[in-house]
Amino acid sequence: MPQALVLNATYEPLGVVTDRRALLLVLNQRAITVEESDTVLHYAGGEVTLPNVIRLTKFVRIPYRHAVPLSRRAIFARDGGKCAYCSATATSIDHVIPRSRGGGHNWENVVSACHKCNHQKADRTLKEIGWRLRSLPREPVGAAWRILGTGRTDERWLTYLKPYGIEALGNAAATA
Numbered sequence: 001m002p003q004a005l006v007l008n009a010t011y012e013p014l015g016v017v018t019d020r021r022a023l024l025l026v027l028n029q030r031a032i033t034v035e036e037s038d039t040v041l042h043y044a045g046g047e048v049t050l051p052n053v054i055r056l057t058k059f060v061r062i063p064y065r066h067a068v069p070l071s072r073r074a075i076f077a078r079d080g081g082k083c084a085y086c087s088a089t090a091t092s093i094d095h096v097i098p099r100s101r102g103g104g105h106n107w108e109n110v111v112s113a114c115h116k117c118n119h120q121k122a123d124r125t126l127k128e129i130g131w132r133l134r135s136l137p138r139e140p141v142g143a144a145w146r147i148l149g150t151g152r153t154d155e156r157w158l159t160y161l162k163p164y165g166i167e168a169l170g171n172a173a174a175t176a
């Protein structure tokens, strides 16, 4: 089922709904269409284009922040799909402090990495091989990150996710 991105009145991404549900929100004047999809729905009285991105007409307060689940897709999204050591296209996940050396599986110790760096680094620490990270890995915050956990995402949504630190959608990570 094709999905639509839902933005708060402030343009902050909130989540994803089916495109039919998005159309209902627009018809009920609870949202406006920001971007249309390629899907045209035909009915007896005419036709209507389903939305791809909608924005709520009234601001919705998010009561609390969920922790962002640590997934391959989200790590690639945070790191822009690039290797944390050399900026080449990332194909794998690397533990900065290797797990065999006591490194944890957490946001602060995982980065996306290219095959070459991951292979060269192996079970060594950065200090041992004299490498540096391009930036310090951190846990992302914000509702926008939950969208990455909703399955297939649309490349056109990236425009609305980028202001919240999402550099790539990680679709490549999901299929790699």
Ligand SMILES: [Zn+2]
Pocket (backbone or CB within 6 Å): 083, 084, 085, 086, 087, 088, 113, 114, 115, 116, 117, 118
């Ligand atoms: Zn690399």
